[in-house]
Amino acid sequence: MNSRFNQNRYGHRLLLIQALRAVAAAMIVVLHAESLVRIYAEQHNYSFAPIEIFPLGAGVDLFFVISGFVIVYSSQGLFAEAGGARKFMVRRLIRILPLYWAALTLRVTGLAIAVLIGAAASFPDLPAIITSYLFIPYDSFGYGADYPFPIVDLGWSLNYEMFFYAMFACFICFTRDKAVLFFVAAILVLVALGGVLAPADTVLQFWTHPIIVEFAAGTMIALLLLKGVALGRPARFLFLMLGVGLWLAIQVSWFTDMSPPGFYSWTRVLIWGLGAAILIAAVALGPAPAPSPWLQKAALLGDSSYVLYLLHPVFFLLVKGALRFVTVPQSCLWLVVFGSAGFAIVAAAAVYRLAEAPVVNFLKAQVGKRAVSAA
Numbered sequence: 001m002n003s004r005f006n007q008n009r010y011g012h013r014l015l016l017i018q019a020l021r022a023v024a025a026a027m028i029v030v031l032h033a034e035s036l037v038r039i040y041a042e043q044h045n046y047s048f049a050p051i052e053i054f055p056l057g058a059g060v061d062l063f064f065v066i067s068g069f070v071i072v073y074s075s076q077g078l079f080a081e082a083g084g085a086r087k088f089m090v091r092r093l094i095r096i097l098p099l100y101w102a103a104l105t106l107r108v109t110g111l112a113i114a115v116l117i118g119a120a121a122s123f124p125d126l127p128a129i130i131t132s133y134l135f136i137p138y139d140s141f142g143y144g145a146d147y148p149f150p151i152v153d154l155g156w157s158l159n160y161e162m163f164f165y166a167m168f169a170c171f172i173c174f175t176r177d178k179a180v181l182f183f184v185a186a187i188l189v190l191v192a193l194g195g196v197l198a199p200a201d202t203v204l205q206f207w208t209h210p211i212i213v214e215f216a217a218g219t220m221i222a223l224l225l226l227k228g229v230a231l232g233r234p235a236r237f238l239f240l241m242l243g244v245g246l247w248l249a250i251q252v253s254w255f256t257d258m259s260p261p262g263f264y265s266w267t268r269v270l271i272w273g274l275g276a277a278i279l280i281a282a283v284a285l286g287p288a289p290a291p292s293p294w295l296q297k298a299a300l301l302g303d304s305s306y307v308l309y310l311l312h313p314v315f316f317l318l319v320k321g322a323l324r325f326v327t328v329p330q331s332c333l334w335l336v337v338f339g340s341a342g343f344a345i346v347a348a349a350a351v352y353r354l355a356e357a358p359v360v361n362f363l364k365a366q367v368g369k370r371a372v373s374a375a
């Protein structure tokens with residue numbers, strides 16, 4: 001099944017997936033904008049209550065399910081192909097490494113300067129720096145073994161992404177259906193072993209948390225789509241209501257402590273992860289939407305979602321700087337939340353267009369030239 005046929009057949013549904021990617025990033029950005037404003041409110045003795053009824057943190061779970069979906073869809077020409085695993089990993093590294101390593105280098109440089117001028121008391125140790133660049137779980141912040149965050153703390157999700165890519169590459173030598181089923185089985189075995197053996201090693205513990213099941217869910221939804229499974233409009237509407245309803249009706253905080261830096265338990269998977277999977281299934285397996293300018297624009301925001309997710313803390317530094325010189329009344333705090341999120345979205349779109357997309361396209365072109373030369 002060639003890619004042009006797939007694009008014509010599934011293109012409009014994939015625009016919806018891209019739009020959901022934008023929604024996922026926006027959820028995380030609004031969550032962190034709330035934290036920014038909450039700190040500002042505390043400094044000025046204001047009262048500020050963040051959104052609690054809607055789980056903004058589930059944006060990460062949406063990302064994970066979408067990632068599993070996109071990997072299967074975009075790898076159709078690589079299954080059971082000689083050199084497929086290498087091509088797959090090169091594509092993913094080109095997509096992930098440039099921006100993340102740039103953000104990480106900027107962070108390390110900033111910390112070094114802060115230490116030199118006395119604005120910071122300590123600098124990350126060498127293992128923290130090395131493991132951050134190599135996507136290996138390591139407790140860079142001293143939160144404890146349960147929270148092995150890299151120096152760019154949002155990179156914890158990328159540690160899962162890269163582990164997912166490496167695992168998937170191991171099975172891409174099989175035909176598509178077998179590759180997906182073997183991958184899902186491997187994920188379930190890993191999680192089961194993690195639950196039974198409870199490894200003390202930080203890396204093994206991190207990579208066997210139940211949250212990795214969300215990637216497997218995404219791969220299965222993509223397989224269903226490519227095998228021709230389709231939901232009717234009533235079923236699609238029901239799925240949408242179920243996904244959102246699950247998020248709204250059941251609070252993760254009822255079952256688990258959400259005060260630590262992170263959590264990756266079955267509670268999260270069965271509420272946020274399952275809700276995300278139901279939403280993705282409704283979007284991917286439902287009837288293809290009619291072309292719409294709004295859908296096109298939302299999909300474009302989805303293209304810049306990686307920049308938005310990774311760099312919005314940098315954009316928020318400008319907001320924090322501005323708030324030092326401006327007194328915002330309590331009645332306008334939510335305007336600051338959404339204004340900060342809107343500014344980050346616009347800035348991310350600009351960085352994507354001017355920097356990330358050109359770099360990624362250049363690297364893809366270079367890899368393509370080398371492949372032609374080798375042939």
